[in-house]
Amino acid sequence: MLKRLYVSDGSRMAPAVIRNYAERDFPGLVEVQAESFPPPYPSELWWNEEQLRAHVTRFPEGALCAEVDGRIVGSMTALRRTFREGDRHDWASVTDDGYIGTHEPDGETLYVADICVRPAYRSFGLGKWLMQSMYETVVQLGCRRLLGAGRMPGYRGVSGELTPERYVAEVAEGRRKDPVLTFLLRCGRSPAGVVRDYLDDEDSCGNAALMEWRNPFKP
Incomplete structure (x- = not known):
């Protein structure tokens, strides 16, 4: 994939590229992870070069990055899976600890392992461009x-008064805002359940909201 476009943060325009990442991009991708997921997010969950090499080898179509002025400022990584009843659903199990050894070439679901944008570039709408590009990949792959x-x-701040399910519902209803879920809703994703003990993430109290986008060209 290769897209050349101009993006704006409301005050300036900048040339941007959405493309598949390659080995030469690994140092920049690791930097993006460090800036995007500061403590208390565990640093051992940032991508390492061995994981990134697995992404571009096993499923290059699912390895996207965003570049502005020649600098890597965001990325999105996915794999294909077909989920079956009884499958364990946590980040480590679904993504093979980020090495995507669980990738199924004919899997019916394109599963997002990660999306991140450097904080200084989030006002340019690059997260939405990455998401839209991955929707296109869903359609292209069928x-x-x-x-x-x-x-x-x-x-985390309301965990004493709300269940994770109620929290997601209130964000979806527009009664609350969440830095991640509100963004995903604006990208066209819909809530599809809550997974507990998904990831060692203190701010989410270990929970994650399943968010999906259905291919409109498939029954």
Whole structure:
């Protein structure tokens, strides 16, 4: 995939590229992870070069990055899966600890392992461009849907009064805002359930919201 476009943060325009990432991009991708997921998010969950090499080898179509002025400023990584009853659903199990050894070439679901944008570039709408590009990949590959488990970092502050399910519902209803879930809703994703003990993420209290996008060209 290769898209050349101009993006704006409301005050300036900048040339941007959405493309598949390659080995030369690994240092920049690791930097993006570090900036996007600061403590208390565990640094051992940032991508490492061995994981990134697995992405571009096993499923290059699902390895996207965003570049502005020649600098890597965001990325999105996915794999294909077909989920079956009884499958364990946590980040480590679904993504093979980020090495995507669980990738199924004919899987009906395009599963998002990660999406991130450097904080200084989030006002340019690059997260939406990455998401839209992955929707196009869903259609091109003939998958039924895009699915991912979104962090819910706003939940920690209300965990004593709301269940994770109620929190997601209130965000979807517009009664609350969440830094991640509100973004996913604006990208056209819909809630499809809550997974507990999904990831060691203090802000989300270990929970994640399953968020999907259905391929409109598939029954």
